[in-house]
Amino acid sequence: MTHNHHHYIESENEKKTVIVIIFTVITMVAEILFGILTNSMALLADGCHMGTHALALTITFLAYFFIRKIQNCKNCDLVSEKISAFAGYTSSLFLLTTAFWIVYESFDRLFHPLNISFNEALLVAVIGLVVNLLCVFVMEHKHEHKYEDYNFKSAYLHILTDALTSVFAIVALLAGKYFGLYFLDPVMGFVGGALILKWSIGLIKDTSKVLLDIKMLK
Numbered sequence: 001m002t003h004n005h006h007h008y009i010e011s012e013n014e015k016k017t018v019i020v021i022i023f024t025v026i027t028m029v030a031e032i033l034f035g036i037l038t039n040s041m042a043l044l045a046d047g048c049h050m051g052t053h054a055l056a057l058t059i060t061f062l063a064y065f066f067i068r069k070i071q072n073c074k075n076c077d078l079v080s081e082k083i084s085a086f087a088g089y090t091s092s093l094f095l096l097t098t099a100f101w102i103v104y105e106s107f108d109r110l111f112h113p114l115n116i117s118f119n120e121a122l123l124v125a126v127i128g129l130v131v132n133l134l135c136v137f138v139m140e141h142k143h144e145h146k147y148e149d150y151n152f153k154s155a156y157l158h159i160l161t162d163a164l165t166s167v168f169a170i171v172a173l174l175a176g177k178y179f180g181l182y183f184l185d186p187v188m189g190f191v192g193g194a195l196i197l198k199w200s201i202g203l204i205k206d207t208s209k210v211l212l213d214i215k216m217l218k
Helices: 003-038 041-069 076-111 118-139 150-179 184-211
Strands: none
Touching (some): 003 150, 041 150, 076 150, 076 184
16 A cells, blocks of 8 residues: 555544544533533533543544654654554553443442432433444544554544443433333443453554564564
8 A cells, every 4th residue: 555545544534533523522511511500410520521532532633643744754654653553552541541440430330329310311321422423423434454544443442432331321221210220330331341441452452563563573
């Protein structure tokens, strides 16, 4: 694959990332503002959670910015790949932290259940799901057989994991509200956390190979 095609892929992915950042920031501000005005801890917490994704997506954007700046340098393909892998590695650490936090919170709530405001929590989960599905649609991540953009892949996984946790939350909340199955809330947390943990570790391994030149040594 040529350098020009590399640059085309990165340029397209950068544009998608900017659109997703805008969606994420607007949702974050709206949820935090509405959470403060209505004294809704659920909305406020989800708004702050969206803030962590906005930070990870900003890392993705900054990586593309630096890649554009050095696109005409000597060995620019190698340098670009390193920047992309480093950004993906850094972002995957955010995913890993999120996974551990979800598992910890789920474990705590399994033994110390809290009263859930189902209607409010469902509203937050549905808003999060709609926004993240829009973002997934915008990004439309596709695997490139000869060129893996780990920077973009990490951003995509952040959005996908958020959408996934929203789906799990909606299922658990509906089961709790209508059938009294309150234990499903932390159980779904365990399932979501385990899946995010698997994805993040896989991405860390892939990006580490690039950063440590393991592929080159084979």
